[in-house]
Amino acid sequence: MKKPKDFIRSEVEKTPPSGIRKYFDMLHGMDDVISLGVGEPDFTTPWQIRESAIHALEKGRTHYTSNNGILQLREALSLMLHQKYNLNYDPKDQIIITVGASEAIDIAIRSIAGCGDEVIIPQPCFVAYKGCVNFTGAKAVPLQLSEDNCFKLTVDQLEKCITDKTKAIILAYPNNPTGAVMTKEELAPIADYLSKKDIMVISDEIYAELTYGMKHTSFAEFENMHDKVIYVNGFSKAYSMTGWRLGYVCAHRDIISQMIKIHQYAIMCAPSFVQYAAIDALKQCDGDVINMRNEYDARRRYIYNGLKNIGIDCFEPKGAFYVFPNIRKTGLTSEQFCDRLLMEHKVLVVPGTAFSDAGEGFFRATYASSLENIKEALKRIERFMKTLK
Amino acid sequence: MDILELLKQDARLTAQELAVMTGKTVEEVERVIKQYEQDKVIAGYSAVINWEKAKDDIVIAFIEIRVAPERDRGFEEIAKRIYSYKQVKTCYLMSGSFDIAAIVEGKDLKEVALFVTQKLSTISGVTSTSTHFVLKKYKENELVFEEEEKDQREAIVL
Numbered sequence: 001m002k003k004p005k006d007f008i009r010s011e012v013e014k015t016p017p018s019g020i021r022k023y024f025d026m027l028h029g030m031d032d033v034i035s036l037g038v039g040e041p042d043f044t045t046p047w048q049i050r051e052s053a054i055h056a057l058e059k060g061r062t063h064y065t066s067n068n069g070i071l072q073l074r075e076a077l078s079l080m081l082h083q084k085y086n087l088n089y090d091p092k093d094q095i096i097i098t099v100g101a102s103e104a105i106d107i108a109i110r111s112i113a114g115c116g117d118e119v120i121i122p123q124p125c126f127v128a129y130k131g132c133v134n135f136t137g138a139k140a141v142p143l144q145l146s147e148d149n150c151f152k153l154t155v156d157q158l159e160k161c162i163t164d165k166t167k168a169i170i171l172a173y174p175n176n177p178t179g180a181v182m183t184k185e186e187l188a189p190i191a192d193y194l195s196k197k198d199i200m201v202i203s204d205e206i207y208a209e210l211t212y213g214m215k216h217t218s219f220a221e222f223e224n225m226h227d228k229v230i231y232v233n234g235f236s237k238a239y240s241m242t243g244w245r246l247g248y249v250c251a252h253r254d255i256i257s258q259m260i261k262i263h264q265y266a267i268m269c270a271p272s273f274v275q276y277a278a279i280d281a282l283k284q285c286d287g288d289v290i291n292m293r294n295e296y297d298a299r300r301r302y303i304y305n306g307l308k309n310i311g312i313d314c315f316e317p318k319g320a321f322y323v324f325p326n327i328r329k330t331g332l333t334s335e336q337f338c339d340r341l342l343m344e345h346k347v348l349v350v351p352g353t354a355f356s357d358a359g360e361g362f363f364r365a366t367y368a369s370s371l372e373n374i375k376e377a378l379k380r381i382e383r384f385m386k387t388l389k
Numbered sequence: 390m391d392i393l394e395l396l397k398q399d400a401r402l403t404a405q406e407l408a409v410m411t412g413k414t415v416e417e418v419e420r421v422i423k424q425y426e427q428d429k430v431i432a433g434y435s436a437v438i439n440w441e442k443a444k445d446d447i448v449i450a451f452i453e454i455r456v457a458p459e460r461d462r463g464f465e466e467i468a469k470r471i472y473s474y475k476q477v478k479t480c481y482l483m484s485g486s487f488d489i490a491a492i493v494e495g496k497d498l499k500e501v502a503l504f505v506t507q508k509l510s511t512i513s514g515v516t517s518t519s520t521h522f523v524l525k526k527y528k529e530n531e532l533v534f535e536e537e538e539k540d541q542r543e544a545i546v547l
Contacts, residue, residue, distance in 0.1 A: 294390045298410040305409040371399065 015134045018127045023338065023348055034377045035348040036365035039176060039322065041240040043295075043368075046288040049239060049281045056276035065269045067260055069097025069248070073275050076282040077248055085218040087231070089250040096256060096263055097270045097278075101206045101234035101247035103263070106132050108202045108230045108249055109168070111259040113138035117167040122153050123356035124324070126176045126204070130356070138167065144358045147315050147326060151180035155193045168200040171219055174207035177355045177364035178324045179300075179317020184217040191222035202230045206247075207320040209238035209289055212297045214318070220250070227252045237321075238289050239281045244274045296321050299367040299374055306378040310385055321368040324352065328361040330388050338363055344387075345380040392421055393430070397531075400434040437530045449494050449523040450501045453487035454509065455516045464488060467514040476504050487519070498522065 005013075027033055044050075068074060074091035081087040089095050098104040105128060113119050115137035121129050122143045133140040143161045145151045153171070171190075173182045194201060203219040220229040234247030249259065300317060307314045307325050314325040327337050334351035341347050341363075352359025367374060392407055404422065408415040425431040440447045456467045464482055471491055472480035479492035491509070495501035502520070510518050526534055 294394075298390045298395060301410050301412060302406065 011134050011137055015131045018354065023342065023350060026339075026342060027348055030342075030346065033342070033346045033348055034369075034373050034380070036367070036369055036373070036377055037348040037350050039364075039366055039368070040242040041237065041292065041321070041368045042370060043240040043292055045240050045244070046281075046285055048284055048288075049241065049277050052280035053244075053273050053277035056273035061272050061276055063272060065097075065272045065275055067264045067269055068093075068095065069270055070272070070275045070279070073097060073279050073282075074248075076279050077250075080282055081218075081231075081250065085216075085221055087218060087220050087250070088226075089231075090253070093253045094256050095248055095250050096260055097275055098234075098247045098249055098263065099267055099270050100236065100245040101204065101232050102128060102245075103267060104232040104234065104247045104249035105129065105170075105202065105204060107259050107262045107266075108232060108251075109133055109138075109170075110136055110262050111255065112200055112230075113167050116165060118163060118165040119167060120158070120161045120169040121356075122157075122169070122171070123358040124151070124177055124352060124362070125170070125172055125355055127354060129170050129172075139165075141166070142356060142358070143169075145178075145180075147362075150315060151175060151178040151324075152182050152186055153190060155189050158190065158193065162197065162199070166197075166199055168202055169194070170202045170204065172204040172206075173219075174205075174211055174216070174319020176207065176320050177322050177350070177352065177359065177362075178315065179320050179322045180315070181211055181214070181319040182217070183214065184221070187217055187219060188222065191219065191225045194228070195222075195224035200228050200230060201225065202232060204232045206232065206234050206237055208233060210293055210296060210321060211319045212293070212300060216319075230255060235278055235281060238292075239278075239285060240292065241278075241281070244271075244277070246270055246274050246278055296367065299369075299371055302371065303365065303367045303374050303378065306374070307381070310378065310382045312381070312385065322364050322366050324359075324362050324364050326362055330385070332388070334360055334363055341381065341384050345384045347377045347380045347384075392418060393425070396422075396431065396434075437532050439526065439534045441526070441534075446496060447494055448496065448498055448501050449492065449526075450505070451521045451523060452491045452493055452505060452509065453519040453521070454489040454491060455518075456488045456514045457516055458488075459514060467512065470512050471509060471515075474504070474508060476501075476508075 023037060071091060074095045074097065077095055078089050078091040081089060109119065109132045113133060113136050117138040118141045119133045119138050120141045120143050122145050130140045141161050143157055145153060173180065201219055205218055208216040218231065220226055220231045231250040235241040235244065303323055304314060304316055307323060312325045312327065313329065314323055317323055330337060334353045338349055338351040341349060349363045349365040352362030352364060392411060395402055395407055395410060404415050404418045408418045454471065456464065458464050459466050468480060468482060468489055471477055471489060476493050476495060477491045478494050481490045482488065483490050493501055493504060495504060505518055505520050509515060528534065
C-alpha cells in the first residue's frame with residue numbers, strides 16, 4: 001500500500017520549503033531579537049483604507065465580485081497605470097484582480113508554462129518564482145546576476161540562457177532581495193532583443209512605487225513588447241497592505257481570457273470588501289504612498305551608510321526596501337553568518353542563499369523597520385563584525 | 390525627507406545622521422539647522438511626555454478666551470499678556486466663536502481654576518473665559534499614547 005507521502009507529485013516534493021523558514025523557527029522563543037527579516041512594511045495600512053473596508057463591511061458588501069474583480073477598481077487601476085507609466089490596459093478584459101501579486105505570478109506562470117518548457121529566472125530573486133515554475137512541470141533556468149553589474153540584466157546574459165524551449169522570463173525590478181533597479185535606457189536593449197523572440201515576459205513590479213530618486217520604468221512601457229508582457233503588481237508594498245492579499249495582473253486580452261479560467265476555478269475572486277478599500281487607496285492615498293516612500297528612503301540611506309561605516313561591502317540599493325550586503329570578506333557562508341548573528345547578537349537577517357545559489361556570500365536585511373531598530377541592529381552587527389576579526 | 394520632517398519625528402537625530410539620511414554634507418546640515426534656529430523656524434526641541442505614565446500629577450485645561458481687541462494693536466497685546474504666564478503652555482489666536490485658545494497646566498484642579506479666575510479673566514480686554522479640563526490624552530504631536538499591541542503572529546515565511 002502507498003503511504004500518504006507517496007501520493008505527492010515529485011515536482012512538489014523536490015521543491016524545498018522557503019529558506020527563510022528556518023530563521024523564523026530559530027527565532028521562536030528568543031527575546032529581544034531585532035528582526036530585519038520579514039519583507040513587509042512596518043507601517044500599518046493607512047487608516048483611510050482600513051476605514052473604507054469597514055464601511056464596505058457595514059454596507060454588506062460581502063458577496064462574490066465578478067471573477068475579474070470589481071469593474072470600478074479595474075477602471076481606477078487602468079487610469080493609474082496610464083497616468084503613471086503610460087500603459088494602456090482595457091479595464092474590461094485586460095486586468096484581473098488577484099489574491100496578492102503572488103497569485104498573479106502563479107496564474108501567469110501556469111497559463112503559459114508546462115512540461116517541456118523553460119522559464120528563465122534571473123537570480124537572486126524572490127523565493128516563489130522557482131517553486132511556481134517547478135509546480136507546473138516546467139524547468140526553471142537560473143540566470144546569475146552579478147553584483148559587479150549592480151544585479152542588472154544584460155542581453156549577453158539572456159542570450160546564453162535562451163533555448164528553443166524558452167517560454168518566458170521573469171523580470172523583477174525593483175528587485176527583492178537586491179534592491180536593484182533598471183532604468184529605461186538599461187531595459188531598452190532587453191526589450192529590443194526580446195521583441196524579436198517568441199518569449200513572454202512576466203514583469204513583477206510590486207516594488208514599483210518604492211523607487212528612490214528616479215522614476216520607475218515599467219517593462220510594459222516598451223511599445224515593441226507591450227503584447228508580450230504580463231504585468232504583475234499589487235497593493236502590499238506601496239500601500240502597506242500585505243495582509244489584505246490584493247494584487248493584479250494585466251496583459252493582452254488573449255492571455256487574460258485564458259488566465260481568468262485558472263483564477264476562476266482556483267480562487268473565484270479576490271475578497272470583495274478588500275477590493276472596495278483598494279479603490280479608495282488608489283483614489284485618496286497618493287500622499288500616504290509618497291510619505292512612506294520618503295521615510296524608506298531616509299532609512300535606506302541610513303542603513304546603507306551604517307553598513308559601509310562598519311566595513312561591510314554593500315551595493316547601493318535604489319528600490320524596494322532591502323539592502324543586500326556582501327559578506328564574503330568574513331570567510332563565512334551566508335548561512336553561518338546569519339546563524340551566528342542571530343544566536344550571538346540577536347539580529348535576524350536572511351541569508352542570500354534563501355534567494356537562490358546566486359545569493360551565497362550575501363545577506364538580506366529589510367529597512368522597512370523603525371529607525372530605532374535599524375540603529376540598534378547596526379550596533380549589534382558592528383559588535384559581531386569585531387568578533388570576526 | 391527634508392531636515393525639518395526628520396527632526397519633527399526625532400529631534401535627537403545628530404547632524405551626522407541627518408546628513409546621511411538626506412544625502413547632504415554634515416556642514417550643510419549644521420548650517421541649515423543653525424539658520425532654522427536663528428529664523429525661529431525651529432523654535433525649540435522638546436520631548437513629548439505622557440505625564441500620566443510619568444506618574445507626575447498634572448492637570449491640563451483648554452481655555453477658550455473671548456477678548457475685546459485693542460485699538461491699533463488688535464489681539465497681539467492681549468495675547469502677549471496671556472502667553473507670558475508660565476502656566477500657559479500653548480496659545481493660539483482662533484477663528485470662530487472665541488478668540489484665543491490657551492492650554493494651561495497646573496498641579497491640580499484648584500490651581501488651574503485659581504489661575505483662570507485670578508489671572509486670565511482679570512486681564513484687561515478679556516471679556517469671558519470657558520475652561521475645559523483634559524481627561525485623557527490619546528495623541529499628541531502625531532504620537533499615539535496608547536501602547537502598541539505586541540506582534541503575536543507566528544512565523545511568516547516569504
